[in-house]
Amino acid sequence: MLKVNEFERDLDGANIGRYDTVEFSEKSNAQFVYSSMDDLMNNLGDLQRMIESFIHEQKLRLEILEDYSKGNNWGIRQGQRRIEKNKSDYRIRNNYGGYITSFVTGYLLGKPLTINHDDMDDLSADDEIQAINDNNDLDSLNYELGYDASRYGRAFELHYRDEDYNDKIVLIDPKEMFSIRSFKVSNELIGAVHLPIFNDTVYPTVYSDEFIYTLKPFAAGQYTLAIEGSKPNPYGKVPVVEWFNNRYRIGDFETVIPNIDAYDSAQSDTANYMSDLNDSTLVINVDSIDAFMENGGMQAVTDSNVVLLENGVNPSGGTTQGKASYIYKQYDVAGTEAYKKRLNDDIFRLSNIPDMTDDQFGTQSGIAIQYKLIGLKQIQVIKENYFTKALRRRYELIEAIHDDLNETVIDANKLTFTFHPNLPQDVWAEVEQYISATGEISQETLMELASFTDSQKEKERLENETLTVDMTDEQRSQLLGGVVDEQDETASVTE
Secondary structure, three states: OOOOOOOOOOOOOOOOOOOOOOOOOHHHHOOEEEOOHHHHHOOHHHHHHHHHHHHHHHHHHHHHHHHHHOOOOHHHHOOOOOOOOOOOOOOOOOOHHHHHHHHHHHHHHOOOOEEEEOOOOOHHHHHHHHHHHHHHOHHHHHHHHHHHHHHHOEEEEEEEEOOOOOEEEEEEOHHHEEEEEEOOOOOOEEEEEEOOEEOOEEOOEEEEOOEEEEEOOEEOOOOOOOEEEEEEOOOOOOOEEEEEOOOOOOOOOHHHHHHHHHHHHHHHHHHHHHHHHHOOEEEEEEOOHHHHHHHHHHHHHHHOOEEEEEOOEOOOOOEOOOOEEEEOOOOOHHHHHHHHHHHHHHHHHHHOOOOOOOHHHHOOOHHHHHHHOHHHHHHHHHHHHHHHHHHHHHHHHHHHHHHHOOOOOOOHHHEEEEOOOOOOOOHHHHHHHHHHOOOOOOHHHHHHHOOOOOHHHHHHHHHHHHHHHOOOHHHHHHHOOOOOOHHHHHHHHHO
């Protein structure tokens, strides 16, 4: 039997599937460790168990996180949420996951990062780095890697040489790759497994420091492994870079998924209420139900969602008066809206993302706004540290293959990476404060700060204006192509 307050949803029903939110197992984000890749390739049964665990446990988590990043929230879509099947059953999905991921990634990588070489005299290395960046469109790739790290907690890039021996760096879907790390305290990367699927067939490739192994393709769900071939790894290191989002490889919105599910549920319940209100049951008191039914009223009652109540006698002996009214749940507008606002506030607060819809954002002082952004600043520091490690490994791989092939030397340890947070700033207020403090700023700097012009163009225009002012009429005429204004010539003759 349903208990009080369980009439809206079957909270007691053991026979109806119900999922209020998502919970991931510990294995869904565990790192795979082994003694060495040589040992692992000699024990393919252990590799098979890793692949099975990745596909059945880790890939499910990644697919659910991908759904939330696209606004296709998993929790609200599952199970039967209304007891009565003829009632409204809205499944409103609010794309908080996509908003959080886009906001954080755009903030950190919306502006391309800059790479500086400590050895200013080594122009060949700078040119080679720029050529690699342009050839691979690394600004866009960095953003995509940051986006994957934000939603999955991890991201992967793969290095190889194309047929023209150019350095190539590509994005790999985290749902198709996992890394293997040493079980020693160093926890260094010793291998990676790529599992692309085409036409329900898995084509596995295993990367180690020394070899690249091609395994025999197998049908999804049938994990019989066999080495089909191998070739030397020209990098001398695993040609894969894993980008960590943080220490625990957790996505930026992953911890607030229960809050997102609760908000989806609250919004859906509100929509269900509004729809059900239109279909409320009408109660009519009549003197005789039998007489009403005899006159064709039965079909009318059925079609019109009406309940009939027969008039009776009250305690005083009088007859109760006939009346009509609706049966519907009372909607606590203030309480419901306050509940949804609390959920919305919690989502932003717990994910450390500023709520740009906050009315106080535009009225607070600069320092107050900085305090509102302090959580985002902490995320920025953590991400920059892990992303810098990934970027350095990227150029270590490039350095390794260049050394092996006696090409342009790139010393990854001499590279510095600078991130430029993409957030609106009142630069001119800073300029005014700086000048007020007796600071001096060059005209070129001021021109660079102006959004309506380009500093180089402005310098050329100023030089041309100065040159024109100092010219004689004849020189000015020659500069303009030898054309002299007829009115000026006529005026000279008259004089």
